[in-house]
Amino acid sequence: MKLKIAVLPGDGIGPEITQQSVKVLKAVADRFDHHFQFEDALVGAAAIDLLDNPLPEATLELCKKSDAVLFGAIGHPKYDNNPDAKVRPEQGLLQLRKGLGLFANIRPVKAYDKLIEQSPLKADRIAGADMVIYRELTGGIYFGDKFTTEDGQSATDVCTYSVEEISRMAHLAFKAAEKRSKKLTLVDKANVLETSRLWRKTVTAIGKEYPEVELDFLFVDNAAMQMILNPTQFDVILTENMFGDILSDEASVIGGSIGLLASASVGKENAMFEPIHGSYPQATGKGIANPVASILSAAMLLEHFGLVEEAEAVKKAVELSIKLNVCTIDINKDNHYTTEKVGDFLEGLISEVD
């Protein structure tokens, strides 16, 4: 397969982790006989510094022309700590999502046996947890009309969803469930919210097209409890923007290491892959950043294009590296490897023809 991949390393540890992912993707291309073409572009603080724009026109154009975007991380303290800053690095990410029409955010959460010790949950609760959250990303209350009355005495936010917005999410989530354990949980608040009732009605109707997938429903308050009490019950979770924001962040901490969590943001024409962690500026250039979340994002990229065997090869390599403790300092306190060494090890595992 030929793929044109835009690489947006961004700020902080972004460049050094993205470099490992590119290395891994190149090893995959070699072994499985694909042709991946990489092109770098500026985004975030790096782009503001040079061009006074967190998302330069050329970057957006490159992303649109590419099959996929591999994104590092964004954000720099010199902008965070300046309340007068008119352009902020984070705007680059929001504009990119909007510019590429990325309406679905996909976040897998998996408990690695080796890391259960680091989880805030007891081992018997978290062992075996393996879920993926499909969060609607461009609708709902975050993007609705919002206003304050002229006297400043009252404020309003409007939450709207259309059948079309819900349908395209539902199809993505059902298709994912078909390839996993065939269980889809819609999280809503249908006992109270009109938008939730539309979600439930629409998703139920679409569910008939996926008869193998078992569909169930959970109110968001209950879902927030179940995520702690019994996270292994979940396979694919589908939910609207704000509930997805809350639940996916809650889910991100139960596994014990945020340095391993990948994500995809998917639209009709484009798709972007990035670790869920930030730019971690204090760690920049020290070789201590964990590249695995970025590398697993690259695995999601492969999966997105149907390269299932290739994605499996990457994920298996990661699992082996964790088992063997070939890990950065966040996971391996005593005898840790550098960012680059972890990347090299994974590259080596993938290149090895078995």
Place this chain on the structure above:
Amino acid sequence: MKLKIAVLPGDGIGPEITQQSVKVLKAVADRFDHHFQFEDALVGAAAIDLLDNPLPEATLELCKKSDAVLFGAIGHPKYDNNPDAKVRPEQGLLQLRKGLGLFANIRPVKAYDKLIEQSPLKADRIAGADMVIYRELTGGIYFGDKFTTEDGQSATDVCTYSVEEISRMAHLAFKAAEKRSKKLTLVDKANVLETSRLWRKTVTAIGKEYPEVELDFLFVDNAAMQMILNPTQFDVILTENMFGDILSDEASVIGGSIGLLASASVGKENAMFEPIHGSYPQATGKGIANPVASILSAAMLLEHFGLVEEAEAVKKAVELSIKLNVCTIDINKDNHYTTEKVGDFLEGLISEVD
């Protein structure tokens, strides 16, 4: 002090647990020389069965005339499992909250050392957690306009908050923080929502009247993570209706036993006290229901009227009973006490003049 207390036992285990609370309150009245007058009234399925109304007029009248309402639990499977049922027991509770103008829901969450084993969180995370959540109960998106377009293609929910609604909540929460560890965390999503920005602005302004209380802010998605990662950081949490629904349910499971969690719902003129658990119909009449959540709700009632020493006496008795394992089967598996025996034991501890 003279208090007129309306007792609404409700359904399922409601009557048997409420009976223990009344017993405990009578012991408090005796020991501290108060005069508490109790009057029972019907609510929920029990009221539907007799009067075809989950909240009979006479019940609401009694509650309005009383100083406080002691509420048991509501809900019965014969209505839950009947989708055609036009009146549902739960409507009794909603109508009661509305009829009494109860705008604040208050939920303490405390990790008892003895129960840490039962918590889904690891001991080092949960030990020492002791917080109280102030949730706005009658505003926001749950009570805003909601509609679906005529073609059924789009649905909307509106979230509105006024300065007045926010202010009365803020004063309650700041006053609570003054009496506790003097730390108040406002949970919002002020980086996105207009209503959240009004919350932040209003609460910040009111904070100047409470200079001893340290005020900080947390986005709701981050709060959902912090509740698992580090729950001991919280003292008083203040938040709007929907965020409060999600967070207080999430918080309710970290302590390890829902059978211990009390709540208060407070308005300008009235206040109601109830366990957070449901009517648990399968346990009805078996003597296995844990009365402690209801008894701790009675302690909140005492606190609400400034009877701090009295409330402490109840809470200390509960702590001792847990330490001594004088507990129902949900907590003491091997050698459990009945609902009534636990009530008797607590009554005895309180009556004992030291």
